[in-house]
Structure formats: C-alpha cells, structure tokens
Amino acid sequence: MLRVEHLSKSFGGVRATKDVSIDFPAGSLTAIIGPNGAGKTTFFNLISGHVRPDEGRVLFDGADIVGLSSLEVVRRGMARAFQVAALFPSLTVREALTAAVVSHRRGSARVLSRFPVPEAVRRADAIMEMLGLGPKAEILSANLSHGDQKLLDIGLALAMEPKVLLLDEPTAGMGPEERWRMIGKVHDLWRATGMTVLFIEHDMDIVFRIAQAIHVLKYGAVLARGTPDEIRRNQDVIDAYLGTDHRLSETVGEA
Amino acid sequence: MRAGLVRDLAAALAGLGLLIALPMLFPQPALRDFLIYFFAYGLMAMSLNLLVGLTGLVSFGHAAYFATGAYAFGLLMQSGLVPIPVAALAAVGGTALIALVVGAICVRLKEIYFSFITLAFQMFIHSIIVTWVGLTGGDQGLRGGIPRPPFLGLDLNDARVLYATCAVVFVLCILAMRQVSQSPFGYTLRMIRDNPARANFLGVDVTAMKLGIFVFAASMASVGGLILALFVSGAYPEFAFWTTSGEAIFMIMLGGMKLFLGPLVGTLLLQTLNHFVTIYTEHHGLVLGTVILVIVLGLRRGLADFLFDAIQARRARRAAALAAAAPAAFAPAPLDGRTV
Numbered sequence: 001m002l003r004v005e006h007l008s009k010s011f012g013g014v015r016a017t018k019d020v021s022i023d024f025p026a027g028s029l030t031a032i033i034g035p036n037g038a039g040k041t042t043f044f045n046l047i048s049g050h051v052r053p054d055e056g057r058v059l060f061d062g063a064d065i066v067g068l069s070s071l072e073v074v075r076r077g078m079a080r081a082f083q084v085a086a087l088f089p090s091l092t093v094r095e096a097l098t099a100a101v102v103s104h105r106r107g108s109a110r111v112l113s114r115f116p117v118p119e120a121v122r123r124a125d126a127i128m129e130m131l132g133l134g135p136k137a138e139i140l141s142a143n144l145s146h147g148d149q150k151l152l153d154i155g156l157a158l159a160m161e162p163k164v165l166l167l168d169e170p171t172a173g174m175g176p177e178e179r180w181r182m183i184g185k186v187h188d189l190w191r192a193t194g195m196t197v198l199f200i201e202h203d204m205d206i207v208f209r210i211a212q213a214i215h216v217l218k219y220g221a222v223l224a225r226g227t228p229d230e231i232r233r234n235q236d237v238i239d240a241y242l243g244t245d246h247r248l249s250e251t252v253g254e255a
Numbered sequence: 256m257r258a259g260l261v262r263d264l265a266a267a268l269a270g271l272g273l274l275i276a277l278p279m280l281f282p283q284p285a286l287r288d289f290l291i292y293f294f295a296y297g298l299m300a301m302s303l304n305l306l307v308g309l310t311g312l313v314s315f316g317h318a319a320y321f322a323t324g325a326y327a328f329g330l331l332m333q334s335g336l337v338p339i340p341v342a343a344l345a346a347v348g349g350t351a352l353i354a355l356v357v358g359a360i361c362v363r364l365k366e367i368y369f370s371f372i373t374l375a376f377q378m379f380i381h382s383i384i385v386t387w388v389g390l391t392g393g394d395q396g397l398r399g400g401i402p403r404p405p406f407l408g409l410d411l412n413d414a415r416v417l418y419a420t421c422a423v424v425f426v427l428c429i430l431a432m433r434q435v436s437q438s439p440f441g442y443t444l445r446m447i448r449d450n451p452a453r454a455n456f457l458g459v460d461v462t463a464m465k466l467g468i469f470v471f472a473a474s475m476a477s478v479g480g481l482i483l484a485l486f487v488s489g490a491y492p493e494f495a496f497w498t499t500s501g502e503a504i505f506m507i508m509l510g511g512m513k514l515f516l517g518p519l520v521g522t523l524l525l526q527t528l529n530h531f532v533t534i535y536t537e538h539h540g541l542v543l544g545t546v547i548l549v550i551v552l553g554l555r556r557g558l559a560d561f562l563f564d565a566i567q568a569r570r571a572r573r574a575a576a577l578a579a580a581a582p583a584a585f586a587p588a589p590l591d592g593r594t595v
Contacts, residue, residue, distance in 0.1 A: 048456070074458045086456070088449035091442070099442045103458045108443040109467060111435050114259050115442045156457055 007056035031211035049073035079162035089142035097124035100159035298479030308512030311448035316377030322495030324477025354473030396491035511557020
C-alpha cells in the first residue's frame, strides 16, 4: 500500500531523515517510535507531500508520489492528523466535519446550495458516532477538551475516507487513562475500517500492546524494526530509550 | 437548507419593503440621496467583509474595484452604444476579469503581504485613472454626465425610479452575498480563515477558493461603484484612492465583521457621521477619529457584534438562572460570539 525507499532529507546541516526504507502493507497498523528529535514528524511530512524529500521515493498504491502537493496526496487517499490538533476554532464539531466531508466530495466550490448539505451531515454524524463525539456535535471546536480536540482532528482526517491514515502522536498531552482510551479508539477504528494506519507514539506500553510492526527511528535513520516482541528485546532500542546511548552518541557526535 | 433560504428571502423582501417605504414616509430628497450613498458604500463594505471577515483576507485595495465598476459603466454609457443593463453587466464582468488577474497574483501571498499587494494594485489602477486623461478625464473625473436612457419602461432620470432601482439592485446583491456566505463554499472559506494549512490537508484548494471569493467580492464592490456613478452622473479618481478602501475598512470596524449585516451598520454609522458632522464643523476627521477610537478601544469590536454578544450573554445568563432554578436540567452549552 505504502512503501518508502531510501528517503533522505536535510535541513541545512541537519540530516533529519537518512536513507529510510520502510514497507507498510495494506491494512497494517504500524508504530513509528523514537526519542525526541528522531525525525518522526519529518518522516510524516515527507510522505504526506508537505515537505519534499532530497532523495528517495514514496510509493503509494504503486505510484511514486514524491513531488505531488499535499493536496494531491490527500486526494489520492492519504490523510493525516497532527501532533497539535489542527482544527477550525470557530466551527462546531458537526460543521467542521461536514465541511471536511464536503471538501472530500469536491463540493467546496458550490455556491447555489445551502450548508450544511444533508448527505454530508449524515457522513459527519457517522464519523462522530464512530469517535464518540456525538454529544459534542454543537460545541465549537475551540471549546472542546484536549482529548476531544485530538479526536476531532482524527475525525477530520477520516472525512477524507483515506486508504492510509497518518496519526502524529494521537495521545500527545494526555494523562495515562486518557491515553489508553484514545489508543483504544484508534485500534477500534483500524479494525472497523481496514485502513493502513501509521502512528507515532512515545508511550512504549501502548506501542507494544497494539502495534503489529514497529519501526524505531533515531537521528533520522531506522535503528530497528520488527514485531513488538523483537523490539522489546532489541539491545539498541533499550539503549536508546534507557538513556545509555553513549555508544551511539559517540558515532553520531551528538548527545 | 431550505428553511434558511426562505428566511433570508423573507428578510430581503422585508428589507426592500422598508427601503421603498422610507422615502414615501419622509419624502425629502435628502433622505433618498443619503440612502443611495448608503447602498453604494454598503455594497463595498459588505463585499470587503467577505474577504476580511469570512476568509481572513485583509484587502487594503478593495476600492479599486468600486472605481473600475464606476468608470467602466460611465464610459460605456457615454459611448451611447449600449442600454443601462448591458453596460452594468459589462462593467461588473470587466471588473471581475481585472480582479481575476490581480487576484491570481495577490491570493498567493499571506497576511500583511496580501494587504500590501492589493494596495499596490489599487494605487496602480488609481494612477492609470489619473494619467489617462484622454479616456478618464484625469483628476477632473469622468465629465459630461452619464446619460440614463430609459430601458424596459424604466426612466432613471426620475429620482424616485432611480432610487427604487438602486434599492432593488442593492438588496439583490446583499442576498447573493448572503447565499455565498451560507453555501458550502462559504463554509470552506471559514475553514480557510481559521486554519488554511489544515484546510489544504483536507483537500481544499486554498488558492482557488481565495481567488473565487476575491473575484466575487470585487464584482459586488463594482456594483456599488456603478450605483454611485449612476447617481452622481460621473466618476472620480477618489473612488480608487486608498482613502476609499480605508473607509470601507472603517465601516467594517465600526459595524463588526462577525454578523453578516455588521458592515452595513458600520456604513450607516460612517455615512451619518460624514453627513451630519460636516454640516457643523470642517474638522470632521477629528470627530470621526474620536468615534472610531471610542468604538475600537471601548467596545473592542464593531457595534453590531457588541450588541449581538451582549444579547447572547444575556440569554446565556437567563438560561443559567433557569438551570440553577431547575437543577435537573442540563446546563446549556456556553454561547459565545460565533460567526453567523
């Protein structure tokens, strides 16, 4: 479904992504983990067309999408949610989702009909139902709780009916209990829709519990990859996460 | 949906009825003249708010299209080749074309850069008007009057017919702008105003949408210019000067940008101030500045928005009091100043 080959990107002297090659099979649930500054978000920016890679290919559904604008990438069926929920503060939950559905159905330029269009509202309501946002339908996005804002952000991505969904830290800024609820919803969503889901996550417990495959990034390169069990036993990963990474930092020249 | 359209149509009819009735109740010609100015500048302010309030594009050069509407219409009528409706449509269409070209460049820029490039294009159009004396009459304006040959049995040389025609055109344009702001396109523009980057990631072609509203707003402003040209029987380079754009921004600031009709309240305020203050003092700029300062610093929003927020807050308080009286009832969601 999605495959990246030899992806590299530098910002000035910083090599944010170094020769990353990963295959994400259709319908998989994959976690991207790594310490802060490992280049996880950059990796998402590269695949979603937001930032153009210096080298490498991104194969989506068999076609190379490098060089396409983020708009074209979305229209081909890859949607993303953001680390800091990116919402429309002055729209209610229902309005925002409906407007997103309208956009997905190429209805954004319609001036003769009235908003909200009933068919789009039905789809928006279904998304709210799926995420448990139904009771919050009439609340302004700006007034939602942090957790609900993150859910709405995912909901907006779902309105694109994506084949591949990129979730950048769906549990960022949440307490332990809320994290589990959130990731539970992501898991349910994945099972219900059969989408290919990639997510970035810091909490190792969560990752080990739900991900099928894990790719560990460090300093922009793939440090390790495998199933949760393999990653759990991987000495490099343990070092990177437990802070005894003097071996690595010597070679990279960074603390 | 349907209900919204019916309500808007009813409101438009009621508004038109009021506008037609007013000069009958108060037959002084001064009121008619005042209202025609109100129509012209009201259309400019309302259309500018489609950019400022609805899309988040602060254009400093909106009067350029007000002026091209006036000049194109005036020149076409002076040529004596076409009847009024054709000249009007051609003037609006021509303005739309200019706006398409200018907008295609402007809407790619963001924030203050957008503001300044729109201002630059306005000054460009202004200097064309001033320097192309052979066509436009230069700084003397379009002289010799604009003929108003009768069409479809309407003789616009009759002041009452002229007024009624302007009122109908004005209400139709307001209705068109209302429809646009309540359409899926209008909500797409709200997305762009709130978070253009996210809108782009949701498959919205942000540049194309901005260009669309830029052209539409310019067309509506040109109708305002056209009404003014028809009324004063001329067109002047001041129409395209930056102070005219500034006035349109003042009207939005005075009236408010959240309520759909807010800019009209601002237009009424500014026109009234201009009209009456100039009778008593030549320092009307000073009075105007003071009023604007009081409203901006005192209310921190336009008058219409302030009243709307106050009413909403009162409703919320009353609802809270009711909820407190009946503890079993759910507390209502907080009502706050949302865009309508």
